[in-house]
Amino acid sequence: xxxxxxxxxxxxxxxxxxxxxxxxxxxxxxxxxxxxxxxxxxxxxxxxxxxxxxxxxxxxxxxxxxxxxxxxxxxxxxxxxxxxxxxxxxxxxxxxxxxxxxxxxxxxxxxxxxxxxxxxxxxxxxxxxxxxxxxxxxxxxxxxxxxxxxxxxxxxxxxxxxxxxxxxxxxxxxxxxxxxxxxxxxxxxxxxxxxxxxxxxxxxxxxxxxxxxxxxxxxxxxxxxxxxxxxxxxxxxxxxxxxxxxxxxxxxxxxxxxxxxxxxxxxx
Amino acid sequence: xxxxxxxxxxxxxxxxxxxxxxxxxxxxxxxxxxxxxxxxxxxxxxxxxxxxxxxxxxxxxxxxxxxxxxxxxxxxxxxxxxxxxxxxxxxxxxxxxxxxxxxxxxxxxxxxxxxxxxxxxxxxxxxxxxxxxxxxxxxxxxxxxxxxxxxxxxxxxxxxxxxxxxxxxxxxxxxxxxxxxxxxxxxxxxxxxxxxxxxxxxxxxxxxxxxxxxxxxxxxxxxxxxxxxxxxxxxxxxxxxxxxxxxxxxxxxxxxxxxxxxxxxxxxxxxxxxxxxxxxxxxxxxxxxxxxxxxxxxxxxxxxxxxxxxxxxxxxxxxxxxxxxxxxxxxxxxxxxxxxxxxxxxxxxxxxxxxxxxxxxxxxxxxxxxxxxxxxxxxxxxxxxxxxxxxxxxxxxxxxxxxxxxxxxxxxxxxxx
Ligand SMILES: Nc1ncnc2c1ncn2[C@@H]1O[C@H](COP(=O)(O)OP(=O)(O)OP(=O)(O)O)[C@@H](O)[C@H]1O
Ligand SMILES: [Mg+2]
Numbered sequence: 001x002x003x004x005x006x007x008x009x010x011x012x013x014x015x016x017x018x019x020x021x022x023x024x025x026x027x028x029x030x031x032x033x034x035x036x037x038x039x040x041x042x043x044x045x046x047x048x049x050x051x052x053x054x055x056x057x058x059x060x061x062x063x064x065x066x067x068x069x070x071x072x073x074x075x076x077x078x079x080x081x082x083x084x085x086x087x088x089x090x091x092x093x094x095x096x097x098x099x100x101x102x103x104x105x106x107x108x109x110x111x112x113x114x115x116x117x118x119x120x121x122x123x124x125x126x127x128x129x130x131x132x133x134x135x136x137x138x139x140x141x142x143x144x145x146x147x148x149x150x151x152x153x154x155x156x157x158x159x160x161x162x163x164x165x166x167x168x169x170x171x172x173x174x175x176x177x178x179x180x181x182x183x184x185x186x187x188x189x190x191x192x193x194x195x196x197x198x199x200x201x202x203x204x205x206x207x208x209x210x211x212x213x214x215x216x217x218x219x220x221x222x223x224x225x226x227x228x229x230x231x232x233x234x235x236x237x238x239x240x241x242x243x244x245x246x247x248x249x250x251x252x253x254x255x256x257x258x259x260x261x262x263x264x265x266x267x268x
Numbered sequence: 269x270x271x272x273x274x275x276x277x278x279x280x281x282x283x284x285x286x287x288x289x290x291x292x293x294x295x296x297x298x299x300x301x302x303x304x305x306x307x308x309x310x311x312x313x314x315x316x317x318x319x320x321x322x323x324x325x326x327x328x329x330x331x332x333x334x335x336x337x338x339x340x341x342x343x344x345x346x347x348x349x350x351x352x353x354x355x356x357x358x359x360x361x362x363x364x365x366x367x368x369x370x371x372x373x374x375x376x377x378x379x380x381x382x383x384x385x386x387x388x389x390x391x392x393x394x395x396x397x398x399x400x401x402x403x404x405x406x407x408x409x410x411x412x413x414x415x416x417x418x419x420x421x422x423x424x425x426x427x428x429x430x431x432x433x434x435x436x437x438x439x440x441x442x443x444x445x446x447x448x449x450x451x452x453x454x455x456x457x458x459x460x461x462x463x464x465x466x467x468x469x470x471x472x473x474x475x476x477x478x479x480x481x482x483x484x485x486x487x488x489x490x491x492x493x494x495x496x497x498x499x500x501x502x503x504x505x506x507x508x509x510x511x512x513x514x515x516x517x518x519x520x521x522x523x524x525x526x527x528x529x530x531x532x533x534x535x536x537x538x539x540x541x542x543x544x545x546x547x548x549x550x551x552x553x554x555x556x557x558x559x560x561x562x563x564x565x566x567x568x569x570x571x572x573x574x575x576x577x578x579x580x581x582x583x584x585x586x587x588x589x590x591x592x593x594x595x596x597x598x599x600x601x602x603x604x605x606x607x608x609x610x611x612x613x614x615x616x617x618x619x620x621x622x623x624x625x626x627x628x629x630x631x632x633x634x635x636x637x638x639x640x641x642x643x644x645x646x647x648x649x650x651x652x653x654x655x656x657x658x659x660x661x662x663x664x665x666x667x668x669x670x671x672x673x674x675x676x677x678x679x680x681x682x683x684x685x
Contacts, residue, residue: 064565085567100565104558104626105551113555114566119548125488132281143285150679164566 014076015040015172015203016061021070023056030056031227034070038172038203043194045218045235046207047247053227054207055097058174061205062094063087074172088114093170095178097207099161103150107131107142110149111164134163139189154181162190173197175206179213191217211240225249280495314671315619315635318664322639326646333646336523339516342638342645343526344457347533348373348591349608350637353615354533354540355584357633358577360616361544362557363625364420366409366581368428369612372402373589374604375431378438380453380590381445381599391452395590402586405431406579413578414571420578428609436601444600447593457594461525467517470531475510479503529591534634536584541630553577557625588612607658614665615640622672640664 018036022029031053038044046054059065061072063084072079074090081087087094101110108124108131117123117130131145140159142152149157158181165173175194179187194217197204208214214221214235221238223230223246231246244255326333352369359366376398383394405427412423439445447454462470482502489496520526544550555563556573564570592608593599619636621628643664647657 062565083567084565085569088567094565096565100559100562102555102558102562102626105554109551109554113551113563114548114568116548116551122546122548122551125485125492125494128282128489128494129492141285144282146282 014038015074016205017073017076018057018061019071019073021057021060021067021072023053023060023065023067029227031060031067034224034227034229036222036229038205040171040203041198041201042220043198043204043206043218045214045221046205046224047209047214047221047243048224048230049247052224052247054224055176056227057224058094058096058176058205058207061087061092061172061174062096063092088168088170091169091171092174093165093168093172094174095158095161095165095176097176097180099157101149101157101161104148106148107135107145107152107160110160111145111167113164115168130167131163134166135159137166138163138193139185141186155183155186158182159186162193170202172203172205175204177207177209179208179210187213211243223247281493283495312620312631312635314668315632315639318618318639319635319642322642322646326642326649330646330649332649336520338523338645338649340461340520340523340525340527342641343520343530344595345645346637346641347527347529348588348595349611349615349641350533350588350633351536351591352585352588352608352612353619353633353637354536354630355581355588356612356616357619357621357628357630358540358544358553358584359420359581360557360621360623361553361625361628362574362577363560364413364574364577365613365623366424366578366585367421367609367613368405368424368431369581369585369588370604370608371428371431371435372405372582372585372604373592373608374599374601375405375435375438376402376586376589377593377599377603378435378445380593381447382438384447384451385445395453398590399583399586402582402584402589403579406582407575409582410571410575410578413574432605435603439599439601444598446598449597451594451597453590453594454597455594457529457591458597460528462528462531464521464525467521467526468514471510471514471517474513475506478509479506482506529594533591536587537630537634540580540633544630549573549576554626557627585612607661610665611640611644611661612637614661614668617672618664618668620672622676623669624672624676636668 014037016036016038018034021031021034021036023031034053034057036044036046036057046057048054056065060067061081063081063086066082072081074092079086079090081090081092102113105113108127111131111134112127117126128145135142135145138159140156140163142156142159149160152160158178162175162178165175179190182190191213194204194206198217198219206213206218218235221233221235221243223232223243225247226249230249233243233246241256244253248254323334332338352373355369356366379401380394380398383389383397384391409420409423409427412418413420436443479502482497482505483499486496486499486502517526544553552563552568552573553576555566555568556570560570563573589604592603596603615636616628616633617623617636618639619628619632619634621632621636640661643660644657647660
């Protein structure tokens with residue numbers, strides 16, 4: 001049950017601790033007995049093949065699904081997260097893989113949806129100013145915050161979704177493939193942001209298939225395979241081949257085979 | 269840099285992206301308007317065009333149509349269905365429907381009449397009972413919807429029959445209850461017109477209210493370094509609004525004037541508009557209509573949103589029923605029957621509220637009901653029977669829904685779905 005931690009502060013600094021979390025969809029066991037720890041000021045990369053259960057785990061933490069069994073501790077206290085509102089009050093903010101934005105609402109309205117300033121008589125000016133601040137911070141290339149989300153590009157939408165997660169000062173941020181649709185500059189900006197969040201003492205879980213991003217910002221890497229824990233590594237210690245082996249579940253896998261083939265081609 | 273000039277010209281926080289076209293002035297407004305129509309943002313344009321066509325056709329066929337007396341009458345006539353349509357706007361915004369609003373309005377009239385006439389209760393108790401009945405019906409609908417997930421058109425179709433049955437039951441044995449002429453509700457529905465001076469004061473208050481709210485917003489935006497409207501442009505709009513509504517008022521005042529019932533309807537439109545546009549409840553209504561799952565994930569209590577719109581809709585239907593009872597001075601088994609449902613739904617859609625959810629405004633109830641009442645009023649003036657009226661109303665509804673679907677497609681093509 002002891003997983004490697006960066007500085008040995010271990011259990012006391014756990015913002016999030018999951019123990020024995022399981023979830024089945026009909027006959028599919030999407031998660032089986034999954035354990036996960038995240039510390040304050042740490043970026044945890046959550047990796048795994050397609051369908052490994054990463055998004056499911058994120059959705060359990062953000063209250064979209066409820067788990068079948070298992071316990072979740074936030075700041076050492078057991079918390080039942082049964083709705084997105086629970087997750088928000090527990091200080092958890094999420095950027096979903098499918099973004100979950102309302103196409104018919106403007107950028108500002110999406111950013112503040114569910115947490116508007118002065119609900120009985122909306123303070124639209126304050127919300128617009130705050131929106132611009134947030135978007136500037138992300139170097140967002142969004143022409144106007146008064147346009148409907150439907151008129152934005154995929155990457156612009158992703159930026160809006162990320163900006164939204166920063167409102168309301170969360171202590172744990174869950175990012176499900178946050179850089180998948182972003183341009184080079186915006187990806188760098190998001191990675192910078194993740195580092196800033198970590199330096200401010202937040203805990204970040206980032207799902208990504210991009211090993212370069214994983215190497216760039218994460219402190220630890222947790223691998224999920226077929227819905228189960230398949231190892232936790234310190235990013236600075238783990239080799240790429242070990243990581244790939246853990247993700248695919250074999251030392252002889254597609255990736256190694258391809259690499260050796262490419263190697264042979266170059267030699268021959 | 270080649271864009272420096274542009275940046276200097278508008279250094280506002282929200283005007284720094286060089287891709288924004290910084291059209292300004294009246295020319296810019298017109299150009300922008302044409303563009304948004306092409307992109308499928310039709311707004312109120314089809315309604316205004318439709319109203320002009322209706323006015324020209326009916327006026328040329330019968331010169332009574334545009335007479336002050338007839339317009340005065342038309343506004344009174346539109347109020348009851350207008351209030352019902354206002355409720356329909358709320359449910360359409362979340363992408364649902366209530367097909368039973370006609371029956372609810374009929375039941376509300378029946379309850380009021382029984383309380384007042386048969387039980388001898390004071391007017392206010394009758395009104396409270398009727399409105400409470402509407403609210404309870406909305407509660408029941410939303411309970412079934414939230415608990416079992418039955419589609420709203422089925423729930424409310426069943427509700428239509430049940431409530432119509434209740435209405436008949438309440439009105440037994442006579443079938444019709446006449447409400448005495450002295451009743452305040454009948455006075456309100458038939459005789460209470462706004463005194464001339466007061467009517468202009470209301471117009472002035474509306475224009476001033478517009479000016480003050482826009483001016484304050486503009487000042488606040490200016491202070492925060494956001495783009496803002498100039499005081500001149502706001503004042504100009506306010507003056508135009510005053511000229512328009514005071515002009516209509518002056519014209520109608522040559523007849524019987526503007527009824528308090530219509531003013532009440534307008535007041536309800538403004539209140540619902542504020543709730544929809546300027547409160548977080550309104551935002552959540554649009555959000556649920558646009559993407560229910562996304563709304564849920566932001567922590568919005570989606571079930572409560574459905575509950576609130578169903579209750580708002582049937583409560584407004586009950587109020588509309590009271591308006592109608594006052595106007596007809598009776599509650600009958602036929603009250604709210606037949607075409608009330610479809611007229612109210614048609615009014616909301618004709619006014620520009622989308623059947624697909626997430627788009628529309630309280631003002632579409634006002635505009636739509638005026639269009640539909642104008643058509644039916646014009647056809648009555650031509651001595652055409654209800655057969656033609658139904659067919660014409662049906663055709664207009666179809667046109668409005670088609671426009672809605674087509675402009676939705678255009679929006680998708682232009683990335684504004
Ligand atoms: N709502 C759902 N209903 C039924 N099955 C689901 C649902 N969501 C996920 N699953 C199943 O759970 C398993 C894990 O899915 P999940 O979305 O968590 O994978 P993932 O690790 O995020 O994959 P990817 O890298 O492709 O995003 C899959 O087998 C999937 O079919
Ligand atoms: Mg996923």
